[in-house]
Amino acid sequence: MLFVTIDEFPSSLAHRIKEDLVAIMRKRGIAALAIGASALLIAGCAPGQLEDDSPQGVQTANPEDFAGEALTYMYFTDGPDEEATRQLIRGFEDMYDVTVELEILPYADLVTSTLNRLSGGNAPDVARLTSLTDFRSDLLVLDPYLGDDYADEFLAGPVQAVFNENDEMIAVPSDLTLNGPFINVNLFEQAGVPIPEEWTWEEMLAAAKEVKDATGTPYAFAMDKSGHRLSTILSQYGTYLLDSDGNALDIEKAEEALQPLIDMMANDDMPADFWLGSGSRYEGANEIFLAGDTPIYLSGNWQVAQFAQNAAFEWAVAPNPCAEECGGFPGGKFMAAFEQSENPALAAEFIRFMNQADNQETFVTIAGALPTRTDLSESGVTYADETTQAAMDVFLGDLRVTPEAGFASNANPAFSASATNLVDAVSLVVSGATDLPSALATLSRQIDDLVAELGS
């Protein structure tokens, strides 16, 4: 037997061993007391609440707890989504016996108005946002209200953007957008050019020029003047402005991706005036498409509802062209609550209500948006009419092949400013002020500076 008891030792030795053990126990006891006291002291001086690492389950709220309370929801609208939101708010008010004040403001004022209200200590309880960059430190941590596992209900891509540096959830991805090409079916049919099930960039541009030549449209291809839309092409050629660590621009791949656009603008196959004539402002090319001036228009799924209402011709969504990668480039909106909210529990409950499966389905169906919930994405969503359904099915199909890196790029705090710089770089080349490699080299340096300023 390997172990022996103290009593088996000679009595003098056993006595000394007992004394040593008692001494050690005493010393350890003092050390333990000292450590405990230090811990209490440090906890007492901690700058904030100590973190509780134990996992929190998805909590449920009792509607009766909120009866008679009120919250404000700051909102911008893309059109049909407003009616969907109002409808859902009515349901929330009825269920919880609360009042929700919907404050609609122009999209252009969203960031500045929200910042001003935060400065004045008058933040809305909940806001619909397109980017969390300017508000990260002001957003309410939702985990205590919605649980640690709540994020699992959403697609892995869009949910990447909603965590803070402590890995806490500070927003919920409420709807998803994806960029993709719209086709004027009438023009394609008139030109006798088939619309393929899949194509490369070369094939798509060749088809566009063929339709232009056959039908006499002013342009072959149009796209919104937007760094986000340009990122679609970068993504398909296997490069991004940013990844989760910082600058991810591969200049050679970017050159390969963007040169065809520059050439098309030089050849009047794409409207250069449209690109140059609006300075640093965003400009949508939807009116060019609606006027029937181009057979292909690169934009995103938020145009579907508008085209369903206003297009005087048959249109469709084609799959994004493939190069090194397939799929589109993602974007979307978030619902977030603010730490300043006087009723954070109600705000969090409102966010949960608006994004539960049945309500999100209602919203995306009416608004013509893509769901962010995993269950809805897997089951699919039934839209109002056949054209919309067909278009959204193409976007949903593209979403499945969209690289995860696109979501990471879009979630980077420096994305918005980098995308603006990408537009400036392309504009410089289109105007003839510089060549594409030089413009991209400058862009890469600008992205480094932005990452240093804004973080990753």
Place this chain on the structure above:
Amino acid sequence: MTTASTTTARPRRSRWTGGGWGIKIAPYLFLVPNMAIFAVFTIYPAFNGFNMSLYESNNGRTFRWVGLENYGRILTDVEFWNVARNTAVFAVGFVVLSTLIALVIAALVNAQRRGKTFFRAVFFIPVLVSPVVVGLIWNWMLERQNGLVNTGLGWLGTPPVPWLVNGTWAMVAIILVGMWMQVGFYMLILLAGLQSIDPALYEAARMDGANWWQQFRVITVPLLQPSIVVVVVLGTIHGFQSFDFIWTLTGGGPVGATTLMVQYIYENGFQSPIRYGVATAGGVLLFIAVFTLTIINWLISRRREAV
């Protein structure tokens, strides 16, 4: 003993106008409400702007002291110097052209025997239109392919002018549109000046055999100088502060060719990445430039008056 007073009885003085102190303080009391509003909404924000320019902030709530770093950042920024050059070109072109055209229109309107009020109203209408709307209207009119202006020029056999897509033409476009928008206001100021000149002076000059140009040079311009100085000062301020109609007309493009100082400030203050410190430092530099030019204008006009 009662004595009959030989002095006439003075009317009873009210509390605020009777005594020496009261009569001194009364005008200031009338000014107090206006000055209070001016102090709260103009003076305090202006001084706070100076203060903010010494800090860095991206949310308007938390500030980090950086001293003159924002100024250093602006003055070493290539974009700032492009913007400063654009602003100077625009301001000079706008002030010179606006003053000259306003003077010509004022002289023409003043020479009308009938319909003076009608013409005055017609030229003043653009001043009443929102600058944002002015920008949008002219953006449509100056479009290269389908714009009204190029269509008109096409009838005259002129090839389309790239008003909004060529840097030089875009600068010409914003100067012309800015002039169109403000010239009615300047014309009114100059017209008032012209109407205050004694017609007898022109009559005497005509009797002495002075022609139209000599009358204009020797009588009109010197006597109109105070009004011209006002127009030049206001034009300089307008020129340096122009933003709204340019934003909707060209967006500061193409590739920054019409980006002026206020747009630079706006983009730093309100577009990602938000840099309130840099934006307010830009505002302070703009203030210094406009203030300096106004002082120079004033000194020149004073010297001329002395001569």
